[in-house]
Amino acid sequence: MKILYKFTKELVFLVLVLLNMAIYAQTFECKVTNDYQISDRIYQFDVYIYRTGSIELNLNSYQFSFKYNNSTLLLNGGTLSALYVLGSSELTGFVPSGVSLLPALAPNYIRVNGPSPSSSGIIIPTSGLRVGTFRITNTVAFGLASMNLTWNNATPATTSVRRVAVSPELQPVAITNSGTYIPLLHNLVLNQPPSAQSVTGTGSYCIGSSGLPVGISSSEFGVNYTLYKNGIAQAPTDSGRSGLPITFGNQLFGTYTIRGTNFGGTVTMTGSAVITENPLPTITTAASTADVCYSISPQTTPLVYSATSETPTTYSITWSPTPSNSFVAVTNATLPASPITISVPASTPIGTYTGTITVKNANGCVSVGTTFTVTVKGGLTAPANTTATVSCPANATDPGAPADITDACGRTISAVADGSTSTLGTPACNGTVVWKYKY
Numbered sequence: 360m361k362i363l364y365k366f367t368k369e370l371v372f373l374v375l376v377l378l379n380m381a382i383y384a385q386t387f388e389c390k391v392t393n394d395y396q397i398s399d400r401i402y403q404f405d406v407y408i409y410r411t412g413s414i415e416l417n418l419n420s421y422q423f424s425f426k427y428n429n430s431t432l433l434l435n436g437g438t439l440s441a442l443y444v445l446g447s448s449e450l451t452g453f454v455p456s457g458v459s460l461l462p463a464l465a466p467n468y469i470r471v472n473g474p475s476p477s478s479s480g481i482i483i484p485t486s487g488l489r490v491g492t493f494r495i496t497n498t499v500a501f502g503l504a505s506m507n508l509t510w511n512n513a514t515p516a517t518t519s520v521r522r523v524a525v526s527p528e529l530q531p532v533a534i535t536n537s538g539t540y541i542p543l544l545h546n547l548v549l550n551q552p553p554s555a556q557s558v559t560g561t562g563s564y565c566i567g568s569s570g571l572p573v574g575i576s577s578s579e580f581g582v583n584y585t586l587y588k589n590g591i592a593q594a595p596t597d598s599g600r601s602g603l604p605i606t607f608g609n610q611l612f613g614t615y616t617i618r619g620t621n622f623g624g625t626v627t628m629t630g631s632a633v634i635t636e637n638p639l640p641t642i643t644t645a646a647s648t649a650d651v652c653y654s655i656s657p658q659t660t661p662l663v664y665s666a667t668s669e670t671p672t673t674y675s676i677t678w679s680p681t682p683s684n685s686f687v688a689v690t691n692a693t694l695p696a697s698p699i700t701i702s703v704p705a706s707t708p709i710g711t712y713t714g715t716i717t718v719k720n721a722n723g724c725v726s727v728g729t730t731f732t733v734t735v736k737g738g739l740t741a742p743a744n745t746t747a748t749v750s751c752p753a754n755a756t757d758p759g760a761p762a763d764i765t766d767a768c769g770r771t772i773s774a775v776a777d778g779s780t781s782t783l784g785t786p787a788c789n790g791t792v793v794w795k796y797k798y
Contacts, residue, residue: 386412387483389423389490390541394508395580396549399500399622400437403444403580404508406471409487411539417480418453421473423540427495428507429467433549435502439495441469447492453481455491468511469495500622501549510540553582553619553626559604560615560632565724566639573615573632574606582619584628589613612636640669640720644731648701652768653737657705661698662716662731671718671726674699679713686712686733694718701733709737736767741798751788752781760796772798 388411394404406423410416429439441460448454453474461468471493481488495506560573573586578599586593586607597605599619607617615632618625648660674694678686685704701714712735715728742761749755760774774796783790 386410386414386539387416388487388539388541389510390487391425391508391510393492394506396501396622397494397581399550400497402495402501402506402549403492405447405492406490407487408483408490410483410485416483418450418483419480420453420476421490422471424461424468424470424511426507426509426511427467427469428505429462430504432502433504433506434497435499437497437499437501439497441493441495443471444492444494448490449488450481450490458493460495469493503548503550505548550621550623552624553579553599553621555626555629556617556619558615558617558628558630558632560610560634563635563637563722564612565637565722570609570611571632571634572606572608573610573617573634574604575617575628576604577602578605579619579621582621584617584619586610587616587618590616610634637722637724638669639724640667640671640718640726642667642671642674642716642718642726642729644699644716644729647732647734650734650736651703652766652770653707653709653735654703655706658703659700660703660733662701663698665697667694667718669720669722669724671720674716674718676701676714676716677728679715682708682710682712684708684712686714691719703733703735707735709735711735740764752783752790752792753788755792757794764798774798 388409390407390409392405392407394402397403408418408421439460439462441458443455443458455471456474457472459468459470459472461470471491556575556577558573559576560571562571564571575584578584580599582599583596584599584605585596588610593607597607599605610632612634615634617628619628620626642664643666644662644664648662651658651660671694673691674689675691676689678684678688684707686707687702687704699716712733713730714733715730717726717728719725742764745758745761747755747758757779760776763771763773766772775798777795777797779792779794781790781792
């Protein structure tokens with residue numbers, strides 16, 4: 360009975376511990392991804408950890424390992440080494456403490472050790488954090504074989520190699536909880552040729568612009584991409600970046616293809632970019648509008664044009680600031696049949712004003728500016744002053760208004776009285792009297 364009693368108590372204790380772990384269970388996912396051959400001797404991959412449960416994941420430490428291919432076909436007579444890429448971890452304060460290559464064990468292992476367990480830990484979000492970037496380097500070029508990198512489920516030596524130590528929320532004791540270890544998204548075969556990405560950049564531009572950007576929609580580490588225009592290689596080339604598009608900048612008209620080259624060969628990317636150059640529209644206008652006469656009211660004058668090309672649909676006009684004026688600029692107004700009506704502001708001073716007209720078509724191309732002038736007339740010449748001599752200024756009489764005159768616009772202008780002045784001297788009959796008239 361005593362033995363049974365002891366066994367029963369131990370069984371209850373174990374159940375309580377398991378229940379306690381279940382209450383605060385934290386789940387996670389470890390993933391290996393972004394594996395690339397970045398040179399003929401270096402293979403690189405990333406390890407990420409994600410929280411998958413609803414309970415906050417507080418990481419205290421970790422240790423894991425991978426199996427890899429140690430065949431002579433892969434090693435190609437060389438010797439492998441492994442390392443953590445400094446600065447690549449997103450686990451602030453919890454970066455890997457070491458990477459061990461264990462070729463003597465069967466299968467061969469790469470073991471990654473985390474830091475010593477911490478009482479504070481680091482919170483892992485559902486979006487995940489990168490544990491680090493790791494590299495396997497060969498002393499010679501890799502042979503044509505797969506790395507076969509997979510998670511290790513065994514326990515080489517005496518150390519567990521698939522362990523994530525976490526502290527459940529509200530519980531300070533570090534325990535090892537359940538997690539999922541996701542294998543590589545693909546099994547990289549070393550020296551395989553680049554994958555075909557889509558070429559981007561087809562379109563058109565207007566003469567005088569810098570062209571359009573040409574590139575590819577995505578790229579790979581370790582691939583050098585070359586742009587070809589009408590079959591001729593262009594410089595410079597561009598090195599790929601994992602999953603990111605690349606551009607060769609703006610290019611002028613032509614047909615563009617792109618080839619990617621790595622240690623596995625050269626591949627032409629999918630499709631091409633065909634860029635065309637659109638000519639600019641034109642408009643031929645008269646050198647000047649019809650002249651207008653000075654007016655205190657707004658007025659208009661026609662600007663005749665005789666020809667256009669490339670089907671312009673709108674026009675714009677800017678005005679020279681000299682001489683000073685209040686002409687209003689026009690922007691993308693619908694182009695009418697000839698003539699174009701030009702608005703002349705009220706009280707525009709007599710003078711000649713210069714405008715510049717451009718036209719634009721449906722392609723968005725804008726013509727070179729064409730200048731024209733608007734002349735405001737209205738000048739006149741006043742008749743010469745007249746004089747008369749009398750015996751005494753007091754006897755002088757107003758001679759009356761001078762004759763009508765015609766201004767530059769052909770209008771008849773009459774003079775109107777504008778007052779008079781007298782200057783009397785000594786003796787009293789000495790002096791002048793002036794009558795003023797204005798037009």
